[in-house]
Amino acid sequence: MILGILCLSIFSTVVSTNAQPQYLVSQSAAPTITLQPSTTSPTVGTKVTLSGNLSTPESGTLLVYASINGSSAQQIGTTPVTNGAYSYVYNITGPGTYAVYVEMPASAQQGEARSSTVTLVTQSVPVRSTPPAQVPNAGPPEYAIYIVIVAVLAIAAVGGAVMLRRRAASAAAMKAIKQPTTAPLPP
Numbered sequence: 001m002i003l004g005i006l007c008l009s010i011f012s013t014v015v016s017t018n019a020q021p022q023y024l025v026s027q028s029a030a031p032t033i034t035l036q037p038s039t040t041s042p043t044v045g046t047k048v049t050l051s052g053n054l055s056t057p058e059s060g061t062l063l064v065y066a067s068i069n070g071s072s073a074q075q076i077g078t079t080p081v082t083n084g085a086y087s088y089v090y091n092i093t094g095p096g097t098y099a100v101y102v103e104m105p106a107s108a109q110q111g112e113a114r115s116s117t118v119t120l121v122t123q124s125v126p127v128r129s130t131p132p133a134q135v136p137n138a139g140p141p142e143y144a145i146y147i148v149i150v151a152v153l154a155i156a157a158v159g160g161a162v163m164l165r166r167r168a169a170s171a172a173a174m175k176a177i178k179q180p181t182t183a184p185l186p187p
Contacts (some may be wrong), residue, residue, distance in 0.1 A: 029111065033104060035101060036042065037120060041123055095124055099119055
């Protein structure tokens with residue numbers, strides 16, 4: 001019995017000197033997060049909408065991460081979660097392969113949650129080919145007929161005037177030939 005008292009005494013001393021209150025915080029399981037891009041083949045210079053849901057109808061903030069061409073992921077923004085739903089618009093600024101995911105940081109109520117990673121492979125901007133130069137219409141323009149008509153009339157007028165002048169000169173010469181000269185007779 002002395003041994004029992006001695007053990008009990010040692011046990012109570014150890015417990016009283018080492019005992020610190022411990023608080024257990026109950027953390028619920030982390031929600032699952034879905035992630036759906038509006039397209040997986042965006043064109044450089046366009047925007048991709050990243051949206052999804054949490055498995056629990058929570059509100060808060062998600063962190064959005066992207067890795068470009070295999071580089072380490074960088075936080076590119078945040079997006080609010082309302083009733084378990086979120087949406088984020090991401091501007092594709094250059095060519096390459098983008099690996100994107102969203103993450104909900106751990107809190108006192110739940111553990112950290114992360115979506116699966118989606119891959120976006122950009123398409124280059126389509127190059128517009130320059131249309132061939134317009135060759136001017138080889139045919140006469142619509143008003144050319146009027147120019148031709150005016151030119152013909154001008155030539156006819158000049159020709160007519162020349163002919164009239166010659167005719168007048170010719171008529172005067174004929175008149176001079178036909179007219180008797182009345183010279184005074186000699187006495």
